[in-house]
Amino acid sequence: MFSDKKAFQESFKKRLEQSYSISFQDSTRAQQFVTLSNMVREHISSEWIETNERYRKGNKQVYYLSIEFLLGRLLGQNLINLGLYETLETWLADLNIPLDELEEIEPDAALGNGGLGRLAACFLDSLASLNLPGHGCGIRYKHGLFEQKMVDGFQMELPENWLRYGYVWEVRKSDLSVDVPFWGSVDVIERKEGTKFRHVDAEYVRAVPHDMPVVGYGGETINTLRLWSAEMSTMTPMHDVLKYKRETEAISEFLYPDDSNDEGKILRLKQQYFLVSASIRSILRRFLSNGGELKELHKHVAIHINDTHPVLAIPELMRLLLDEYQLSWDEAWHITERTFAYTNHTTLSEALERWPIRIFKPLLPRIFMIVEEINERFCKRLWEEYPGEWGRIEKMAIVANGEVRMAHLAIAGSHSINGVAWLHTEILKNREMNDFYQFQPEKFNNKTNGITHRRWLLKANPELTSLLTETIGDGFQKDAAELSKLAPYADDSAFLQKLWDVKTKRKEILAKRIFEQNGVKVDPSSIFDVQVKRLHAYKRQLLNVLHILALYNKVKADSSYQMAPRTFIFGAKASPGYFYAKRIIKLIHSVADLVNNDPATKGLITVVFMENYRVSLAEDIIPAADISEQISTASKEASGTGNMKFMMNGAITMGTLDGANVEILEQTGPDNIFIFGLKAEEVMSYDKEGGYRSMDYYHHDPLIRRTLDQLVDGTLDDKGLFGVIYDSLLGENDQYFVLKDFESYRKTQEEAGRIYAEDQARWRKMMVNNISGSGIFSSDRTIKEYAKEIWNI
Numbered sequence: 001m002f003s004d005k006k007a008f009q010e011s012f013k014k015r016l017e018q019s020y021s022i023s024f025q026d027s028t029r030a031q032q033f034v035t036l037s038n039m040v041r042e043h044i045s046s047e048w049i050e051t052n053e054r055y056r057k058g059n060k061q062v063y064y065l066s067i068e069f070l071l072g073r074l075l076g077q078n079l080i081n082l083g084l085y086e087t088l089e090t091w092l093a094d095l096n097i098p099l100d101e102l103e104e105i106e107p108d109a110a111l112g113n114g115g116l117g118r119l120a121a122c123f124l125d126s127l128a129s130l131n132l133p134g135h136g137c138g139i140r141y142k143h144g145l146f147e148q149k150m151v152d153g154f155q156m157e158l159p160e161n162w163l164r165y166g167y168v169w170e171v172r173k174s175d176l177s178v179d180v181p182f183w184g185s186v187d188v189i190e191r192k193e194g195t196k197f198r199h200v201d202a203e204y205v206r207a208v209p210h211d212m213p214v215v216g217y218g219g220e221t222i223n224t225l226r227l228w229s230a231e232m233s234t235m236t237p238m239h240d241v242l243k244y245k246r247e248t249e250a251i252s253e254f255l256y257p258d259d260s261n262d263e264g265k266i267l268r269l270k271q272q273y274f275l276v277s278a279s280i281r282s283i284l285r286r287f288l289s290n291g292g293e294l295k296e297l298h299k300h301v302a303i304h305i306n307d308t309h310p311v312l313a314i315p316e317l318m319r320l321l322l323d324e325y326q327l328s329w330d331e332a333w334h335i336t337e338r339t340f341a342y343t344n345h346t347t348l349s350e351a352l353e354r355w356p357i358r359i360f361k362p363l364l365p366r367i368f369m370i371v372e373e374i375n376e377r378f379c380k381r382l383w384e385e386y387p388g389e390w391g392r393i394e395k396m397a398i399v400a401n402g403e404v405r406m407a408h409l410a411i412a413g414s415h416s417i418n419g420v421a422w423l424h425t426e427i428l429k430n431r432e433m434n435d436f437y438q439f440q441p442e443k444f445n446n447k448t449n450g451i452t453h454r455r456w457l458l459k460a461n462p463e464l465t466s467l468l469t470e471t472i473g474d475g476f477q478k479d480a481a482e483l484s485k486l487a488p489y490a491d492d493s494a495f496l497q498k499l500w501d502v503k504t505k506r507k508e509i510l511a512k513r514i515f516e517q518n519g520v521k522v523d524p525s526s527i528f529d530v531q532v533k534r535l536h537a538y539k540r541q542l543l544n545v546l547h548i549l550a551l552y553n554k555v556k557a558d559s560s561y562q563m564a565p566r567t568f569i570f571g572a573k574a575s576p577g578y579f580y581a582k583r584i585i586k587l588i589h590s591v592a593d594l595v596n597n598d599p600a601t602k603g604l605i606t607v608v609f610m611e612n613y614r615v616s617l618a619e620d621i622i623p624a625a626d627i628s629e630q631i632s633t634a635s636k637e638a639s640g641t642g643n644m645k646f647m648m649n650g651a652i653t654m655g656t657l658d659g660a661n662v663e664i665l666e667q668t669g670p671d672n673i674f675i676f677g678l679k680a681e682e683v684m685s686y687d688k689e690g691g692y693r694s695m696d697y698y699h700h701d702p703l704i705r706r707t708l709d710q711l712v713d714g715t716l717d718d719k720g721l722f723g724v725i726y727d728s729l730l731g732e733n734d735q736y737f738v739l740k741d742f743e744s745y746r747k748t749q750e751e752a753g754r755i756y757a758e759d760q761a762r763w764r765k766m767m768v769n770n771i772s773g774s775g776i777f778s779s780d781r782t783i784k785e786y787a788k789e790i791w792n793i
């Protein structure tokens with residue numbers, strides 16, 4: 001289909017006309033997009049079948065269970081991975097169809113919030129590209145992450161609707177549906193062979209799989225992402241059918257609905273069990289139909305749980321092995337513990353999941369029984385290890401104080417527990433999970449995150465990709481480690497100039513988009529200083545915006561103050577119920593209004609907030625960045641992955657020694673990164689011992705004082721909107737050390753600006769050293785480590 005230009009063009013036109021009963025001349029870009037995508041999907045179908053056949057022959061399979069997959073758009077990436085992009089671009093151009101316009105039609109598949117979901121998507125790409133048998137299991141939310149609309153500087157959330165025109169990349173497989181039980185009770189039957197359990201009066205929800213192809217680089221391997229959709233089951237007798245329909249379909253309606261009340265909590269827990277019950281049963285079905293022996297399951301199947309959200313997979317597998325396949329507890333546990341591995345993505349206590357028993361038990365009665373049994377046996381082992389140490393055992397228990405602790409269940413039921421960056425894993429081992437580490441140190445390991453260079457370099461930045469290819473050959477496209485070949489070019493002025501031209505080109509493209517979206521003119525020769533990520537207090541967008549305000553004050557107070565012109569670019573969604581985060585978004589807008597409209601700073605400082613940050617927007621922003629803001633309070637960001645994407649695109653990190661920044665520094669060396677602020681040890685020591693008084697910084701630093709006063713003195717608004725922010729810094733002692741790190745940040749920013757303006761040769765060299773050192777952050781490296789050290793594939 002894609003081997004001959006004439007044949008392709010004919011077939012494309014014909015299919016277009018047949019599908020839409022419209023002449024080719026009159027067809028829309030959307031119709032062209034759908035037609036092309038369908039052709040691509042059909043093109044890969046034989047490889048998809050072959051991949052599955054290959055897997056049937058007995059090699060070990062990995063299943064990556066995740067409540068989020070933040071895929072973004074697929075057409076362009078699939079074409080790149082199939083090696084068809086450039087060909088089709090020219091063939092379509094012949095028909096007067098710009099391929100990039102077709103790509104723009106595709107809605108982002110935004111089935112995720114941020115880092116954790118995007119990591120899952122990068123991992124799928126790496127698994128397929130390394131020809132490894134790894135598949136995703138997730139939920140087909142009808143509405144992905146909300147769309148952010150800015151109204152007067154306030155975030156509004158609109159429902160996202162990625163399925164509105166149908167979705168070209170999925171295949172519905174109704175015949176592989178599974179019925180998932182909720183509520184009801186458990187019947188205990190005593191038999192000679194032992195006790196048996198059965199669900200009684202359960203309400204069933206039908207899980208219908210929708211399979212998506214995951215196209216590996218080179219097109220040899222097409223893995224599967226199976227997303228489950230919730231529908232009415234024919235196993236549930238009809239009572240109040242409307243209510244049943246509503247409650248059933250609600251399960252796959254939205255990504256993470258509000259969980260601030262019990263009703264929302266039940267829905268979240270339903271989603272989690274729905275995902276794992278359907279996935280585990282489909283995994284077992286496939287394993288058994290290929291002639292697998294259950295007692296050998298762990299030798300043929302590895303199941304990875306992405307944070308604790310899918311942790312009920314552990315008791316669900318136990319349930320199936322015990323109740324449906326009549327294994328003994330010890331046999332079942334032996335298999336289960338060897339099958340599962342768990343990744344932790346955060347140390348923030350508010351993100352550690354705990355479910356009240358009063359919610360858990362009635363919804364999942366049999367699962368609760370099993371969790372209690374797991375807990376009892378776990379505590380008994382602890383008792384043998386630590387006789388008499390009640391306090392320790394209670395701290396480590398899985399069920400305690402009326403709650404089920406999901407992280408403890410994950411640790412008990414997995415053979416591997418990993419953090420996502422060196423520092424994060426150290427903190428898990430030595431603090432957050434220290435009791436468990438002491439008990440079973442061999443389970444703990446680190447797997448530093450990565451990103452797929454196929455999306456974040458080849459796809460997002462074709463200009464840089466071409467330049468690299470002409471400079472070091474195309475080997476890096478397959479193997480990102482070859483980016484290190486660029487190192488010698490750090491002193492090659494001809495190359496440095498070309499690199500600069502590429503960056504400028506990408507800044508011009510972004511500037512155009514900013515003008516279209518925000519109506520703000522930004523200067524591509526200014527420093528593009530970028531912070532894009534979810535909005536959260538610990539990520540400290542506040543430090544960034546206060547620094548901008550302070551800089552503005554400095555320029556206003558001293559007209560001789562020299563600075564390189566800067567454009568500060570933000571992108572961030574705040575969780576709908578997170579009031580403080582939303583107020584910071586408003587603050588960014590208010591500062592932008594003040595600064596962008598003051599003739600005194602015109603052309604020097606520009607502030608832009610780009611609405612609706614998402615994967616496809618990131619692909620435009622990241623290649624254009626000069627500075628990458630990674631300024632979380634040390635010890636709070638598990639890894640970060642945006643930091644890696646920026647580095648690979650030649651932006652210089654402005655960061656704390658947090659998450660993977662520590663390892664980025666290791667790669668670049670201290671001369672190619674801007675590090676500032678408290679170290680993790682210092683933060684943790686303040687957290688524990690106290691000794692920090694934010695008020696002192698207000699009193700002793702006139703610039704801080706002047707800047708903070710503006711939050712409440714009417715400079716930015718006259719309705720007291722920013723009192724909460726002012727109070728968090730001074731009244732509540734600045735939990736995230738914004739003021740403590742302020743001066744260090746300001747100085748480091750000044751240094752960055754100075755180098756950019758006065759020592760451009762040095763800056764360009766830094767860019768090269770970042771790109772050449774970024775290969776290790778390819779998710780291919782990460783996935784190889786998982787494959788070898790955790791999954792044993």
Ligand code: 26Y
Pocket residue numbers: 113114115116117119345346350351353420449637638639640641659
């Ligand atoms: C349970 C609920 C409150 C919850 C919802 C979403 C808890 C956690 C999350 C998402 C967490 C997340 O995205 N964590 C990020 O994971 C990335 C991939 O490992 C890390 O790079 C990043 O530092 C971390 O914040």
